Amino acid sequence: MFREEYGRAVAVLVRAFGDIDLAEEAVQEAFAVAVRQWPDAGMPPSPAGWIITTARNRAIDRLRRESSRHERHVRAVQLYDADEPLAEDGPVRDDRLRLIFTCCHPALAVHAQVALTLRLLGGLTTAEIARAFLVPESTMAQRLVRAKSKIRRARVPYRVPGEAELPERLRAVLAVVYLIFNEGYAASSGDRLVREDLCAEAIRLGRLLAALMPDEPEVKGLLALMLLIEARRQARTGQDGGLVPLAEQDRALWDRTLIEEGQDIVRWCLRRDTPGPYQVQAAINAVHGDAPSARETDWRQILRLYDLLLALDPTPVVALNRAVAVAEVEGPEAALPLVDDLDADGYHLFHAVRADLLRRLGRATEAAQAYEAAIARSGNDVERKFLRAAAQRL
Incomplete structure (x- = not known):
């Protein structure tokens, strides 16, 4: 509850x-x-x-x-x-979405806006938020304290922003919704891989945002991205609750209705021709949705999209995902140096990707060490079980 x-x-x-x-x-x-x-x-x-x-x-x-x-x-x-409910005012009518816009005040740095809002509204613990930002829990706790202190000192009003103020807060609001979805789709801790409640809430907020700001391509891109990923949820875990990687998923279980809706939105975004990070990620997932099987995936097109995404959003996580695409197009020997150059030691998927590349290159001892590093950094029981099984298969 x-x-x-x-x-x-x-x-x-x-x-x-x-x-x-x-x-x-x-x-x-x-x-x-x-x-x-x-x-x-x-x-x-x-x-x-x-x-x-x-x-x-x-x-x-x-x-x-x-x-x-x-x-x-x-x-x-x-x-x-008062017996009557509080009057609704302003362009944002949903209580949670209103408070997200309220918390995302430009007086705070964007990362502080996102972290504070996730703590208040996203149902995420400080530890979960820290994992999303790839920082230690103590660091995130200090950031949250400083954000609240700054709000008090600056006397930031807790009010719903006017319609003209919404665009300047949009970047942080989208980040909040995206991270809520991410935590739902790949829970950072606990004994379940997926938290359906968070996925559903993020998509609900995404639909509200799309209705509120129908001409914003990044709003549409985020909604398409969430729909295309959510479409694969039923195939992502086996009957025993274990993780099933994308290449091994039963695509008959994918929700074609959500895929078609997401792809329609991606086509709308392409016609607007103002690419942003969420739109490009949605396009990548649309390519996956088009492939009848893992073998028929157009990895060259995905790699081109990751090249664009890395130019728009040059982060270690994007670079890591691009390296996965490089491995599919050019082989693991081309991808491993790209991974080794990244500064992402605290991110468990960095070590998991590196382990898989080392495995494919026949470097079993190093792969085993990388799997152990990934296991040590993962807080999710299902992911740890999957990584242990992969290590044992060496």
Whole structure:
């Protein structure tokens, strides 16, 4: 329930009280009360509604106790006596999407905007966010503290931005939605490879963004990317819950409806001819969706797209994925030096890709060491099991 409802409850309370810290603390208190009461009293008919109502009452009580917050005290009394729901205003109507735009304030660096929003709304722990940014957990914890402190010092207003302000916040908002989806599709920790709730929430937010900003190619590109990846989800795990790599997936299990929808959006983006990172990633996945089998994949076209993506977004993760395409086109001997040049020691997939290339080159001892490095850096039980099996096959 915490995973599914925490972000929505925080979003509702921020809209009610205009204070993220107050909302977050009140929702946490509501869940603490639930932990104490629900085992004996049983689950309420509407658990999500119970959490929001309890949190709302806790926030009101806190404001009433703090007499120095006179204006908020008055607001709390008004809210307490109001029977009608809060009026919707502004171009963004969905509570979670509104709060994402609110958190992505230009006073903060983009990485701080994204990290803070993922912590508040994405249902991600500090450790999960740290893995997404390829930094230690302690570093990410410090970034989150600094971001909140800067918001307090700068007196950044917690309000929904006007329509004219939306484009300048779009980059960070898209990054938030994308990272929520990534954590859902490849969970960084736990005993499940996929968290369907996060995938569904990210796609829901992507559709809302596409409806809100229908002429933004990168918004459409992100939606297409998520749909094309989500289309493969059923084939990504076997009956035992184990990981099935792309080359071995049963493509009959792929959702052709989602693939067609994603490819239609990619074609729309191509006609606009203003490429961005999400559009190019969507195009790469559209090529995979076109291939009847792994052997028939057009890797040369994928490599050309990765060349473009690397020019637009020159990150180690993009370079690593491009090296995978190079291995398919030119062989592992051409790809391994590209991987070895990357500075991504903390990223488990860096070591997993390197291990596979070494395996294909017949360098079993080095491959085994790389697999061990990948296993040590992965927080997901399913991925670790897959990597151990690959190492044992050496």
